[in-house]
């Protein structure tokens with residue numbers, strides 16, 4: 001059997017590797033001149049940084065296995081010494097970095113937040129991540145935005161603000177953009193909201209020494225990957241498929257794996273055309289909006305102030321930060337996320353206005369020392385032709401119930417893979433890896 005895999009992100013590479021191990025002849029066609037897709041290595045102050053996907057955490061079992069198998073090492077996210085800064089409106093509170101996801105706000109706001117988290121958690125546990133549309137109240141949950149739920153269920157301004165900041169950090173979209181059912185699905189697919197937000201014992205626990213892109217690069221080393229080969233079209237019938245690149249190179253195979261985010265899958269030409277519902281699905285799954293910004297300093301000076309570099313704030317442009325200094329702390333590196341609606345406004349500013357906005361945010365959180373970085377780097381993922389947004393696709397109201405059942409099944413000889421298709425750890429590297437392997441099993445089966 002011969003299979004063409006489109007896309008050398010983690011999902012495509014894992015699908016290709018599993019198929020090749022089973023004796024299938026595989027070629028991977030990658031549009032960019034590099035592998036990794038949403039994983040990309042960068043550099044600041046002579047040290048590696050991750051411009052895209054970064055952390056592995058609690059429950060990301062396949063990723064930890066891969067990292068070990070590929071001879072890579074991990075190190076802990078800086079979290080132990082120092083406090084997280086939470087700034088909601090004019091309230092500024094600090095919490096111990098090892099304490100978990102709920103900040104010590106005033107008792108009323110804290111009680112509100114706790115009941116909100118509990119209510120959300122109990123709703124989320126009722127959603128089957130394999131079939132969110134099968135929930136008995138799926139239509140009710142999918143006919144409202146997450147913002148509607150936040151307004152109805154959180155009583156205090158601080159409680160609402162915290163949920164909104166968390167939504168932007170987790171989805172790179174605003175609470176008003178996404179369906180309540182999607183928020184519930186995503187939380188349960190990734191265990192729960194607390195796991196998604198936490199560092200120790202959560203999704204931000206560990207990093208790969210040298211950068212997460214090394215996982216993709218090492219996976220690719222045993223495969224036939226054709227770089228700079230953007231696919232334009234797929235012709236398919238009962239006998240096979242022909243995949244053609246923009247340059248006109250044609251690859252015949254028995255099956256094709258489209259390992260692209262759904263919206264980019266919708267930009268390929270299909271002959272015959274996709275069924276109406278499958279094409280419409282690709283039209284209703286927009287990518288989130290996120291930019292990663294980095295500032296380097298001679299030392300991680302915030303640690304001396306008793307801060308661990310983590311911030312959650314409801315005023316932008318940077319609302320969430322992390323300390324992503326190299327493992328030895330030789331220099332200090334702050335990472336700032338610009339996300340959702342905030343990112344849509346910020347990305348239209350001039351280069352100097354964007355940089356100033358980011359540095360002003362860092363100064364607001366960490367004081368004047370943050371005003372004079374030795375280097376600055378930013379990466380806007382929606383500007384990338386072969387991603388057009390990140391971290392991944394989000395589902396607006398009506399999409400899970402209208403199209404959920406046609407997301408994963410193949411169309412004839414066309415199979416789908418990617419972080420967006422994962423039942424478990426949807427949206428994360430772990431989900432991409434699992435989805436790639438699941439698609440390989442689907443083909444082999």
Ligand SMILES: Cc1cc2nc3c(=O)[nH]c(=O)nc-3n(C[C@H](O)[C@H](O)[C@H](O)COP(=O)(O)OP(=O)(O)OC[C@H]3O[C@@H](n4cnc5c(N)ncnc54)[C@H](O)[C@@H]3O)c2cc1C
Nearest residue numbers: 007009010011031037038053054055231390418419428429
């Ligand atoms: C800023 C950011 C931060 C993130 N943080 C984390 C994190 O900390 N932890 C975590 O687990 N996950 C994180 N993620 C998510 C994670 O990176 C992704 O879920 C995962 O990498 C997706 O892999 P994939 O293979 O599904 O898709 P992709 O990596 O998008 O792979 C798709 C591939 O297809 C290629 N392609 C596109 N169009 C074509 C075409 N026409 N022809 C051929 N090839 C094409 C692309 O170039 C790409 O290589 C983050 C993502 C971003 C962007």
